[in-house]
Amino acid sequence: MMEYFAVEGGWPLEGQVPVHGAKNSALPILAATLLADGESIIHNCPSLTDCAAALEILSCLGCRVRREGETVVVNTACRRGHTIPDDLMGRMRASVLFLGPLLARDGAATACWPGGCALGARPIDLHIQAFQALGAQGRSWNGQLFFHAPTGLSGCRIVLPIPSVGATENAMLAACGAQGLTILDNPAREPEIVDLQNFLRCLGARVEGAGTGRIAIQGGCPLHPGEYRVMADRIVSATYLCAVACAGGEGELLGTDGAHLGPVLAALTAAGCEIGRAPDRLQIRRIGALRGFGALRTGPYPAFPTDAQPLLGAVAAGAWGQSRITETIFDRRFRYLEGLTAMGAAVQTEGDTACFSGRTLHGAQVEATDLRGGAALTLAALGARGESRIYGLPHIDRGYQGLEGSLAALGGRIRRETRQEAGC
Numbered sequence: 575m576m577e578y579f580a581v582e583g584g585w586p587l588e589g590q591v592p593v594h595g596a597k598n599s600a601l602p603i604l605a606a607t608l609l610a611d612g613e614s615i616i617h618n619c620p621s622l623t624d625c626a627a628a629l630e631i632l633s634c635l636g637c638r639v640r641r642e643g644e645t646v647v648v649n650t651a652c653r654r655g656h657t658i659p660d661d662l663m664g665r666m667r668a669s670v671l672f673l674g675p676l677l678a679r680d681g682a683a684t685a686c687w688p689g690g691c692a693l694g695a696r697p698i699d700l701h702i703q704a705f706q707a708l709g710a711q712g713r714s715w716n717g718q719l720f721f722h723a724p725t726g727l728s729g730c731r732i733v734l735p736i737p738s739v740g741a742t743e744n745a746m747l748a749a750c751g752a753q754g755l756t757i758l759d760n761p762a763r764e765p766e767i768v769d770l771q772n773f774l775r776c777l778g779a780r781v782e783g784a785g786t787g788r789i790a791i792q793g794g795c796p797l798h799p800g801e802y803r804v805m806a807d808r809i810v811s812a813t814y815l816c817a818v819a820c821a822g823g824e825g826e827l828l829g830t831d832g833a834h835l836g837p838v839l840a841a842l843t844a845a846g847c848e849i850g851r852a853p854d855r856l857q858i859r860r861i862g863a864l865r866g867f868g869a870l871r872t873g874p875y876p877a878f879p880t881d882a883q884p885l886l887g888a889v890a891a892g893a894w895g896q897s898r899i900t901e902t903i904f905d906r907r908f909r910y911l912e913g914l915t916a917m918g919a920a921v922q923t924e925g926d927t928a929c930f931s932g933r934t935l936h937g938a939q940v941e942a943t944d945l946r947g948g949a950a951l952t953l954a955a956l957g958a959r960g961e962s963r964i965y966g967l968p969h970i971d972r973g974y975q976g977l978e979g980s981l982a983a984l985g986g987r988i989r990r991e992t993r994q995e996a997g998c
């Protein structure tokens with residue numbers, strides 16, 4: 575059986591939709607629960623396949639986990655072992671975030687080498703360098719990575735050559751178990767890093783500086799379980815905003831204030847949308863036809879977020895006029911353009927830049943190749959004339975809690991269907 579989104583495009587949106595918790599905050603926070611023995615409670619934890627994978631890893635490590643709606647309870651009292659299962663390492667790159675807390679607690683961690691993915695190579699050399707700087711020894715054998723710190727971890731100064739989000743998070747988590755002070759220079763500044771810091775503080779950790787160019791972790795103190803509410807997902811917010819831009823009409827996002835979406839809001843305003851902001855909600859209305867928004871360039875926070883790049887690609891494809899998107903973070907993040915082209919988009923890539931001249935898109939049968947690319951094709955289908963089918967839903971379900979339901983709540987004509995696969 576193969577699931578797909580059946581979309582009837584060309585209908586303006588109107589309605590309200592709540593924004594669920596942030597995947598890229600919940601995942602490091604779930605890994606961080608290993609740092610304390612006992613029961614931690616995580617609220618606003620989205621029901622995504624990636625979060626389910628993180629809970630599977632915790633279960634494999636002997637933890638007792640249960641979900642009660644948007645709340646997840648993790649009891650690490652019976653934690654045992656320090657090996658991340660191969661299938662889970664392969665299913666989700668963020669599984670690598672469990673290495674840091676395991677090293678912090680046990681001075682040992684084992685995992686298979688993570689593969690690349692649709693976005694490109696995605697190495698973990700910076701994670702490994704951070705662990706080694708803290709005193710862990712790493713070796714690779716037969717596709718497995720073995721880390722151990724026979725004399726424990728010691729605080730040190732780590733300078734990241736690029737502000738890697740995952741390497742920053744893994745270094746913070748490992749440093750919580752290191753004796754003494756660790757300084758992280760040139761860390762990622764994403765809001766999800768601040769959310770992780772706030773959770774670590776709930777556990778009693780002494781961490782400061784997240785969101786700036788230097789993070790300090792005073793490690794070695796025993797931590798206790800904590801209770802925390804994950805921030806709203808800013809990329810999901812950008813997804814719903816771009817849905818209204820693509821389809822037309824208006825919409826109201828609940829539980830988000832757009833504080834971390836400056837560059838996205840600027841691009842949507844340039845494309846002809848009106849944005850309204852209130853303490854816990856964002857409004858958007860498209861005024862007339864979409865216009866090309868000029869040039870945008872992704873980069874580390876606070877620059878334009880790479881995860882929203884495909885979403886603005888969907889907007890550019892249906893906007894009259896020129897738009898240029900330059901992707902500087904990942905070397906294979908334009909694969910979704912194949913699907914947009916099938917819908918009639920006029921787009922050319924030149925190295926790391928995609929140049930769009932808008933067209934009226936038409937429905938097509940397309941396949942998602944990664945999470946945000948799949949969301950982009952779905953948004954484009956809402957604005958296209960006619961019917962579309964979007965396959966590859968497992969990619970989309972990794973990061974969206976029922977995307978079709980959320981878009982339908984905004985008035986989108988979209989539903990999840992199942993097709994019997996042709997017999998072999």
Ligand code: EPZ
Pocket residue numbers: 597598599601667668695696697698699700701702736737738739740741762880881903904905945946973
């Ligand atoms: C996180 O991935 C996010 N995932 C990604 O979101 C996001 O696109 C990315 O940060 C950038 O913002 C999670 O948080 C679970 P990086 P991460 O390390 O940590 C290179 C989504 O759609 N690099 O900041 O893997 C790397 O190849 C996902 O929700 C190294 O060279 O990203 C890339 O070019 C997709 N060596 C750049 O750094 C390393 O050791 C940024 O990667 C690590 C990274």
